[in-house]
Amino acid sequence: MTVAPESVQQSTPVCWCCAREFDDRDLVRLGAHPEVGVCLGCARFLQRRAEEREDQLHPSRGTRLRGMVRSARKWVIGHRWHELPVIGGLLRRIDRRLP
Ligand SMILES: [Zn+2]
Structure with a gap:
């Protein structure tokens, strides 16, 4: 038996950095890859890492x-x-x- 794509339930969004579950509004999405979401805390962490690299x-x-x-x-x-x-x-x- 096959499952129609529209009947597949969306899972809870997960941060791609810390792997914790978040409400979708609490994730920042990448421009070219909107499937990738990062929580606000991890986004802040990544910003600091980028500044450190600079x-x-x-x-x-x-x-x-x-x-x-x-x-x-x-x-x-x-x-x-x-x-x-x-x-x-x-x-x-x-x-x-x-x-
Ligand atoms: Zn995170």
């Missing part, structure tokens, strides 16, 4: 400063301070404003 390609004083911010962020995450009850929320709020 900084590596074009070093300057500003890139060194951003590198220090990245190192501090990695240290905080490595020590899981961002998950602490009170200071974690404050650190995450500060992080949203950092490059």
Whole structure:
């Protein structure tokens, strides 16, 4: 027995980066490949990775400063301070404003 394509149910959209399920409105789609969706958190992560790559390609004083911010962020995450009850929320709020 074959199943008609229109009877196949759409599955819950999944982020192609972290593989978690999201509502479709919470995913960012790629222009040439709209089947690829990335959640907002992963889109922010990818933006930071792209900025890091640009900084590596074009070093300057500003890139060194951003590198220090990245190192501090990695240290905080490595020590899981961002998950602490009170200071974690404050650190995450500060992080949203950092490059
Ligand atoms: Zn994601």
